[in-house]
Amino acid sequence: MVKKWEEMTAEEKQDAQFQKLLIPKDHEGNNLKFQSPEAEANYKAAITRLKDAIQLRKTPDRVPVTIFPGMYPFIYSGMNLHEAMYDYDRCVAGFKKFVLDFKPDVHFGAAAPGPGKFYEILDYKLYVWPGHGVSPQSIYQCIEGEYMGAEEYDLLITDPSFYFRNFYLPRVFGALIPWSMLPPLTGILEMYGVAFSFIPYGLPPVQSAYKALFEAGAEALKWAMAVGGVDIELATMGFPQILGGFTKAPFDTLGDTLRGTKGIMVDMYRRPDKLLEALDKITPIMINMGLGAAKQTGKPFIFMPLHKGADGFLSDNQFKTFYWPHLKKVILGLIEGGCIPFPAAEGSFNTRLEYLKELPKGKTVWMFDQTDLAKVKALLGDTICIFGNVPSVMLQLGTPQQVKDYCKKLIDDVGQGGGFIMANGAFFDEAKPENVKAMVDFTKEYGVYK
């Protein structure tokens, strides 16, 4: 008898998720028609290879290889990034060319540039983007700031959704400023007085905010159709897109776009208790964010870009007080829900590796950049799957021979016995195509397990 989802162990859920990935669906939910038997074989081999590398139960047929770029696919395909953000068809066509030219085992989709017009409709103030604060050749970048005040912790802790809608979002989206006029939803209780809660929705500024919202939604949908369409098309050609969604370490959630880097760092000294309380509050929200995305997309890989936990950004004491406990809870919560957490340890994580030993075996993939992977393998080879770490600088400035030598060393040192996925270490926008090609082709040739 087939067990119900809720009755399954985390292990069984993960197996079921991989099983689901092996039988991809089309738009209508029917089994996907592959363009050729070869495409189908490649698709399934890629998923199986990935599964073996992650679960650490058996050695894969060879080292899986993929590319997890920033804006490289679009620059490679000859467009500037303004075009990649505003012309969805061109964006996905460029991405398709990138996948078909380099042939990574799996890919991560064309969503990175995002829909330029959507940001304009909502008057997004948190970022500059090509042609909108930076040159069309540059990429979108976050404007650091304290978008949440130091005195607002209690507001956030009491009701995060209310805080987001009425305070945070109106600050980062110009079009949503009228949201600050809305009453809390939790005031809607009984016949008497219920209408009061709806009066603000009759006010012209609020109505225009919702008008912008509908327009933005339609634009996002248009973009999503293009981005989702190319995923399916590439799947029929044998290239699975595996990303199911993303979530964050609670410390980064608060520190990246709410309190800002300076804000949260000072909070550790001035208001540590409030900070911890807020982190506790955000933790289940971050778990549900990942689980919800996986459910919506049907894909279990939940990406987690880790920022402020890197070496040097926190002392060991700060890391184990403010960063790791909540990050660990999010990771375990995702695993419990059948997801595969996919954290990216940006910068380096050499001083944090001991903590990763606390994670269950065969349940996570860790992208590393400047971390010493031989050390990771020795310490964590039987716990996590290691993903990385061909350096951005080498991809951009090095030679194919340098890339091959680097990959050879990785396969020899880190690939041993499985548990390793060859990839770049950090998101890159610029690279020499021959270097990217060398990484993929050499791994396919030299990375075969005997």
Add this chain to the structure above:
Amino acid sequence: MTTDLVKTLADLKEKEVIKIVESRLSAGEDPFKILDDARSGVEIVGKRFAEGDYFIPDLIYAGEILKIITDMIKPNLMKKVEVKRLGKVIMGTVAGDIHDIGKNIVVFMLDVNGFEVLDLGIDVPAQKFVDTIKETGSKIVGMSGFLTLAFQSMKDTVEAIKKAGLRDEVKIMIGGGQIDEEVRIFSGADAYGKDAMEAVKLAKGWIGG
């Protein structure tokens, strides 16, 4: 309560620091002397950072405390402070890149360590670096960048400085998340530093101190 401002600030005890400054001000002490001590305290913070005992949050917090002290002292200053400076350093995040956390920490540490820093901000065009060298006669240029596209901007900026005939007049240092020796060679800079204290060390090596 300790009365040693240098040590208390170096240990990042904000509340005690404020009390010490208050009592020294009300005792009528020369505000320059207090500011001197505060700077010495932050210099120790920088040393501890370089030695691996302190981390980025400590530098940032020290900066915040120093700001509070400066604000407390300001009303007591009769004339503008004329601090003797080691030399001028031009700093900026290169064209196309707006990341400034790292750059700001470098600016702060250079300032505390006695340099006059001309901070050009973010997304700084090559020509702006050139113009500022001409205007100020600064002997050191620091370029910061986080994105891979910053490598090219750094190279372009060095080229522009060379074209203006100023390459031999200045020492150029670069830094940022992905920056290493290979990027240094590519860009044509003189040195790269992996953190703020290395920038201070490089600057001191070039123009004394």
